[in-house]
Amino acid sequence: MTTTPLRRERTPRVLITGGAGFLGSHLCERYLAAGWEVIGLDNFHTGSKDNVRSLLSHPRFELVRHDIVEPYLAEVDLILNFACPASPVHYQHNPIKTMKTSVLGTMNLLGLAKRTGARLLQASTSEVYGDPEQHPQTEAYWGRVNPIGIRSCYDEGKRAAETLCFDYHRSHQVDLRLIRIFNTYGPRMAADDGRVVSNFIVQALRGNDLTIYGQGQQTRSFCFVDDLIEGIIQFAAKSGDEVGPLNLGNDTEFTVLELANEVLRQIGGKSKIVYRPLPSDDPRCRRPDLTKAKALLDWTPRVQLADGLAKTIAYFRSVTPAKV
Numbered sequence: 277m278t279t280t281p282l283r284r285e286r287t288p289r290v291l292i293t294g295g296a297g298f299l300g301s302h303l304c305e306r307y308l309a310a311g312w313e314v315i316g317l318d319n320f321h322t323g324s325k326d327n328v329r330s331l332l333s334h335p336r337f338e339l340v341r342h343d344i345v346e347p348y349l350a351e352v353d354l355i356l357n358f359a360c361p362a363s364p365v366h367y368q369h370n371p372i373k374t375m376k377t378s379v380l381g382t383m384n385l386l387g388l389a390k391r392t393g394a395r396l397l398q399a400s401t402s403e404v405y406g407d408p409e410q411h412p413q414t415e416a417y418w419g420r421v422n423p424i425g426i427r428s429c430y431d432e433g434k435r436a437a438e439t440l441c442f443d444y445h446r447s448h449q450v451d452l453r454l455i456r457i458f459n460t461y462g463p464r465m466a467a468d469d470g471r472v473v474s475n476f477i478v479q480a481l482r483g484n485d486l487t488i489y490g491q492g493q494q495t496r497s498f499c500f501v502d503d504l505i506e507g508i509i510q511f512a513a514k515s516g517d518e519v520g521p522l523n524l525g526n527d528t529e530f531t532v533l534e535l536a537n538e539v540l541r542q543i544g545g546k547s548k549i550v551y552r553p554l555p556s557d558d559p560r561c562r563r564p565d566l567t568k569a570k571a572l573l574d575w576t577p578r579v580q581l582a583d584g585l586a587k588t589i590a591y592f593r594s595v596t597p598a599k600v
């Protein structure tokens with residue numbers, strides 16, 4: 277009698293941690309559309325059931341309330357580890373928990389990957405580059421991160437998670453893909469998320485002033501969510517030896533002041549720009565070198581900031597007035 281392993285007979289199954297969050301919910305949607313069974317796992321710290329409400333009745337979707345700091349067991353073929361608050365406001369709210377999520381949570385999922393043989397794709401971040409001396413940032417750059425500052429729980433947590441990923445890969449042959457995501461925005465960011473794009477849009481829609489921290493001369497490179505998700509899906513499916521790290525984002529750079537002006541141009545109204553103190557360790561510039569991703573994948577970011585902002589503004593206009 278032949279005993280074909282069960283996993284080869286059934287529909288492939290992906291575990292998406294942080295599945296009710298901004299990026300996680302888009303990933304749940306895309307993997308369902310591609311025919312996968314999807315387990316969306318979330319502790320609902322910054323995510324919301326609303327983000328996946330349209331998926332709840334889907335026969336191949338399961339939403340699980342769970343905290344990745346505790347082990348989770350399931351037979352899966354792919355793990356996308358996106359569980360972690362990403363906004364400075366939220367990750368600094370309980371910094372010790374943020375560190376636990378990155379370190380203990382990632383270790384638990386690497387253990388699951390080791391046991392099941394599943395591939396694990398880790399959502400790391402451009403924050404591992406800190407306030408960079410190299411611009412734009414290539415994957416070879418080791419970064420300049422304050423280990424004891426207010427951003428460290430996130431930056432160092434993500435750096436430790438990267439270390440764990442590579443040690444499980446070297447020591448236990450865990451099948452790894454590691455991406456470093458640069459500032460991504462789009463529909464399903466939470467209105468109270470605290471990151472700059474959602475803050476400015478919500479402030480302008482409410483007729484409030486736009487709060488620029490510092491003089492607004494710091495730069496970021498903003499990627500629309502659809503471009504990022506396409507890159508993630510391609511890398512998660514990619515065969516071969518390249519495990520990353522792989523920068524994903526958009527390589528067009530803007531100052532925060534330019535972003536504010538574009539939001540005001542599109543929304544209009546009576547909002548003005550006001551200036552607030554710059555938080556400590558706020559990186560002065562950020563732009564990905566995407567050479568590696570463009571060579572490895574059939575991918576390049578396509579959505580211009582003005583177009584992505586228009587779609588994001590339409591989303592925030594459509595959500596209930598109670599939220600915006």
Ligand code: NAD
Pocket residue numbers: 293294295296297298299300317318319320321322323324342343344345357358359360361362363377381399400401402456457458459460461
């Ligand atoms: P988000 O806050 O919308 O999503 C994070 C999700 O993880 C939320 O649903 C939250 O409830 C959940 N979560 C947090 N801690 C958890 C825990 N201990 N157990 C289970 N679930 C938990 O943010 P996002 O922008 O969607 O970010 C998702 C991932 O991508 C994060 O790991 C983040 O670090 C990474 N990332 C995002 C960006 C970006 O620009 N959006 C940039 C770099 C990295």
Ligand code: UDP
Pocket residue numbers: 363364459470471472473475476487488489490494496532554555558559
């Ligand atoms: N920022 C701002 N006003 C806001 C929120 C953020 O000027 O209301 C600035 C913030 O200081 C930073 C940039 O915008 O320089 C991007 O901030 P965000 O929190 O979105 O991402 P990160 O700093 O993690 O890249």
